[in-house]
Amino acid sequence: MRCASTPRKRASGWTPARASRTPSTPAPDAPSKEKSMTTSASSPSPVVVVGAGIAGLSAAVSAAEQGGSVVLVDRAGPLDAGGNTKWTSAYLRLDDVYEPSESFVEEVVGFSGDRTSKEYIETLVDRLPETMEWIQRHGVRFRRFPTYFVNSNRPRLQPHGGGEALLNTLRPVAEKLGVEFRYHTTARSLVTAADGRVTGVVVTGPDGEQVLPARAVVLASGGFEGDPAALADELPGDVSTLIPIAPGVALNKGEGIRMALQAGARRSGQWDSFHAEPVDPRADNPEALVMVFPYGILVNKDGERFIDEGRGTVDETYESTARAVWSQPGGTAYFITDRKFERVADRERGVLTSRKPITAGSLAELASALGLPADRLAETITAYNKSVVDGEFDWRRPDGKHTEGLTPPKSNWALPIDEAPLLAYPVACAIVFTFGGLETDPEARVISEQGAPIPGLYAAGECTGIYYDKYPGGTSVLRGMVFGRVAGIAAATA
Incomplete structure (x- = not known):
């Protein structure tokens, strides 16, 4: 395949001097202690x-x-x-x-x-x-x-x-x-x-x-x-998160x-990027996905929204959402919704974490449970609720139920968050494979x-x-x- 290359820094771990053309030259990370090397001439090479x-x-x-x-x-x-x-x-x-x-x-x-x-x-x-x-x-x-x-x-x-x-x-x-x-x-x-x-x-x-x-x-x-060292050399963010x-x-x-x-x-390929997915950082099961972010809002550790959660269907937006979460303080965000989440009939199909959501009866209680600034979270959700326009909610497809006058906007699936119990999942960015x-x-x-x-x-x-x-x-x-x-x-x- 003849793919265009993106200019990038040359990390020393990836571009050492050309390897010797003799069998005695291991890669830079091979053990330093010499050990016997064997070859077999008794049969065709495999x-x-x-x-x-x-x-x-x-x-x-x-x-x-x-x-x-x-x-x-x-x-x-x-x-x-x-x-x-x-x-x-x-x-x-x-x-x-x-x-x-x-x-x-x-x-x-x-x-x-x-x-x-x-x-x-x-x-x-x-x-x-x-x-x-x-x-x-x-x-x-x-x-x-x-x-x-x-x-x-x-x-x-x-x-x-x-x-x-x-x-x-x-x-x-x-x-x-x-x-x-x-x-x-x-x-x-x-x-x-x-x-x-x-x-x-x-x-x-x-x-x-x-x-x-x-x-x-x-x-x-x-x-x-x-x-981790190669990731730090190539990727633009904090790979530790x-x-x-x-x-x-x-x-x-x-x-x-x-x-x-x-x-x-x-x-x-694009050396400074990778396949990303949104996951629950609390979970200990593989692929602990949280793929329901359009049905609520995402806030960072400062209690602020940072992305249009409803800009497209999950399969179109999950990767860019995960990368946006990675760019937030500490590489963490929180998906917040309320009782109306029950309207999403297939919601369990999009939540693969082994951990239960964090629930609360009020915004103040939820902020305390998540460790978020209560005043700022309340301001964020109040502003969001006031911007939601009337319309018919349809979880199955983009429904046009949006916000007005809000930055960032929410383009679909906008429902007020005002009906207890409130619930939340922490969300972090998972790395699947490098590009x-x-x-x-x-x-x-x-x-x-x-x-x-x-x-x-x-x-x-x-x-x-x-x-x-x-x-x-x-x-x-x-x-x-x-x-x-x-x-x-x-x-x-x-």
């Missing part, structure tokens, strides 16, 4: 896949189906491997099993301000039917299912059992095909020949440091959302991206800084950068599956 999420397993299975040997490495153990895929609902932006919407390409490219490669997305659509046929042949089943976007009228396709079901289906297939899984093993750097071809991977694991020789390497190791959406986030530390950059790969990554072409080959494919190096999933500005929901698992399979076949047959 395809080495880095990462056991949907992109990595799709690559491993597809490569093994070509008849060659495959080694898959993952820093996690067998119970925790799978990256973000293990924890996601895995909604797919599809109208049917084989069919995206007619406007799929235009929507995805348009979300990026036309910076995402149209050729890449067209290839995704072209390869979609065969990929869905392939994954179903291995036992995955899909259903159309309402999402947590309460006022979106567009159900999305979902595998039965979500992302974990994808992993639980493909992993035994890979094992049956002879894929060698090396858990608790972290890839550190690439080994390249004199002509620039990637010929192996330096890894550290239970047996120390080793070189795994490879006929080709597929990077499928996620973004760098699990590396970001909440990992799920445990898999912490395992994605960016080594796959880093080692490819060391080998001369080109950056792509910045490697440039790849429609054959999943990693592209060099000179614009040519790096021989023997492929990448798929969230370590590849295609997103800018706004995440087109339901595309991450989808592209990981499609281009993971593309990468696996190409790596095994090149």
Whole structure:
């Protein structure tokens, strides 16, 4: 994919001097203590896949189906491997099993301000039917299912059992095909020949440091959302207030991206942005979403509104809302509503936190419970209530029930907050995955800084950068599956 690059600072952790072309050069964060490195000349070199999420397993299975040997490495153990895929609902932006919407390409490219490669997305659509046929042949089943976007009228396709079901289906297939899984093993750097071809991977694991020789390497190791230092280098805000959406986030530390950059790969995607979701910071469950913010108001720690909560449906606005919350003092806000919230019949579908709302009988009591300035909160809600115009409330779709003379305005679903009990949820910004990554072409080959494919190096999933500005929901698992399979076949047959 040929995506425009955004000017950015060069963080020292991402752009060290070009890696040596000998097997003895680990990445900068590899252990300093030298350990034995082994290679094997007794059999043809395998395809080495880095990462056991949907992109990595799709690559491993597809490569093994070509008849060659495959080694898959993952820093996690067998119970925790799978990256973000293990924890996601895995909604797919599809109208049917084989069919995206007619406007799929235009929507995805348009979300990026036309910076995402149209050729890449067209290839995704072209390869979609065969990929869905392939994954179903291995036992995955899909259903159309309402999402947590309460006022979106567009159900999305979902595998039965979500992302974990994808992993639980493909992993035994890979094992049956002879894929060698090396858990608790972290890839550190690439080994390249004199002509620039990637010929192996330096890894550290239970047996120390080793070189795994490879006929080709597929990077499928996620973004760098699990590396606080890299986030601080690249993102513009206080990364300490970001909440990992799920445990898999912490395992994605960016080594796959880093080692490819060391080998001369080109950056792509928006490096200073990420996929964001609004969550309850009190909760201990993964993906503790609070997707009902249009049905009340959001205030910051100063008791002030800062955004038009009803400017669009939840699926259109949740990400920008989460980022707006991140920009507030302490990276926290509070969703406040009242008894009229009960009019939203499907409200429970949009609240996935394990914690109950904070309730109160009066504004003063609520302010005390939330630790907000009581006078300022009262002023904010009084001004909001006075600005609400008459109209018919319809939670299912934008209803035009708005405010007048209020800054910021509320464009839809404006109901006064004046009927006890009052209730509130704290809201923070969760990081799901980073947008910045490697440039790849429609054959999943990693592209060099000179614009040519790096021989023997492929990448798929969230370590590849295609997103800018706004995440087109339901595309991450989808592209990981499609281009993971593309990468696996190409790596095994090149």
